[in-house]
Amino acid sequence: MKKIFLLLAMALMVIGLVAGCGKSSDSGDKKSGTIGFSVSTQNNPFFVSLKNGIEEEAKALGLKVKIVDAQNDPAKQANDISDLLESGVSLLIINPVDSAAISTSVEMANNKNIPVITVDRSADKGKVAAHIASDNVKGGEMAAQLIIDKVGNGAKVGELEGIPGASATRERGQGFHNVADKALTVASKQSADFDRTKGLNVASNMLQANPDIQAIFAHNDEMALGAIQAAKSAGKNVFIVGFDGTADAEKAVQDGTLAATIAQQPELMGKIAVDTAAKVVKGETVEAKIPVELKVVTK
DSSP states (O other): OHHHHHHHHHHHHHHHHHHHHHHHHHHHHHHTTEEEEEESOSSSHHHHHHHHHHHHHHHHHTOEEEEEEOTTOHHHHHHHHHHHHHTTOSEEEEOOSOTTTTHHHHHHHHHTTOOEEEESSOOSSSOOSEEEEOOHHHHHHHHHHHHHHHHOTTOEEEEEEOSTTOHHHHHHHHHHHHHHHHHOEEEEEEEOTTOHHHHHHHHHHHHHHOTTOOEEEESSHHHHHHHHHHHHHHTOOOEEEEEEOOHHHHHHHHHTSSOEEEEOOHHHHHHHHHHHHHHHHTTOOOOSEEEOOOEEEEO
16 A cells, blocks of 8 residues: 555656646746847936837837846946846847946857847947947047038037947047047047036036137037036037937027037837847848938037
8 A cells, every 4th residue: 555655646746847847848938038128227318218119119029028227337237137148038139338348248148049139339249149329430420520510620629428438439439539630629538428417517627627618529418418507607608519319409409509419319229129139039130230320410
């Protein structure tokens, strides 16, 4: 009798193990249909629009997307992405805080055979299926040329740089200097981390140290809007050019307080990122670099 009970107990254990394996597999299948999106910050209208574009297109295609906010902290972004990878996402869309720091996370995804798409800012290392961004170098050149056309050759200018290490900072600065170094005098350039309050403070110090600055190029609209406040407080008429084309910036252009913005299309960028992700997951070939058109917005 004892042998019969022992055999029955063993049979029940085997059945339980098989059932348990089945449940684990089902859970994995559900997770595998999710796209992970790590955004650099949501404390910036540009990236809110980027997130909205991703959410709307994912909904239209019937795809699940899990979004995490790095809050402009490279360490938090690395931890967020590690959690996304552990959760079993099938693809990662990353908007890096720092292009060098994100490389480790991209390589981690590579090791797990999870495809990566970067948006707006690139990764310095690691394999990326596609990079979707505006031509930031061209945008910087457009800003410099606009200042030359409107303010004149030899004009004294200041430059508000973005987050050090971000590819957008490097590329917008490179484009600006490609043109500015030949026809303008760059009196001062300092980082304000793509932040409006820092843009106000840095521009205030810049204008105090260089009261004859005629124009300022800011690597994004948030810093440009801060520079507007700085110029107003200093009682100066400064030709200010931003970058992104956010709603606040376009309103400032129409109000006449911001001279211009080099407008990106963040919602379209997000839409293209999801469309590209859907193709990558299906095993389709996609372009390594997918450009999104820029335009100059003036009054």
